Amino acid sequence: DAGVIQSPRHEVTEMGQEVTLRCKPISGHNSLFWYRQTMMRGLELLIYFNNNVPIDDSGMPEDRFSAKMPNASFSTLKIQPSEPRDSAVYFCASRLRASGHYEQYFGPGTRLTVT
């Protein structure tokens, strides 16, 4: 398996633009997590899905952020409009949510820079 795939790997955009980050989880995994990492705040969980259903989005910073998981093999995290303070590395992770299985597998991350 190729592991968790994220695209793009790097994104530079201007303030006010819409940004869409994409994630393809490991085939067969049924939980997907979106994280954000900054120097100031470290790693934060934004939202996670079980069986394509959002379970907890309390980590989403504000209404400018939205996440969808239309099927088991694809998820998006959208920021609209983007702001400079959204600059961070965004990680997607997936896992097989089953008895005894809790290990998350992380994607390589998308480094977002908003100017």
Add this chain to the structure above:
Amino acid sequence: KNEVEQSPQNLTAQEGEFITINCSYSVGISALHWLQQHPGGGIVSLFMLSSGKKKHGRLIATINIQEKHSSLHITASHPRDSAVYICAVRTGNQFYFGTGTSLTVIP
């Protein structure tokens, strides 16, 4: 107040030394994770613990639920162990992360 505290923040060791990284938390948890973030940024999940002790190669993780404390040990450390080690706890649907321990192992 941080729900998860790690110590030390930075650690430099000579190759071969035994290393301990500590994690204390203040919330009731269902699980604790240790993550390793490589200098290139990639994150690897090392352990998930809910009780006791786990071992994988030179890495050992322990947790004391009563004391709300976990330790990550590295035996016979090697320069390739140089990374940031992050402790994360899960309580309900929430995850809380420590700020990480930056480990440098010198040859």
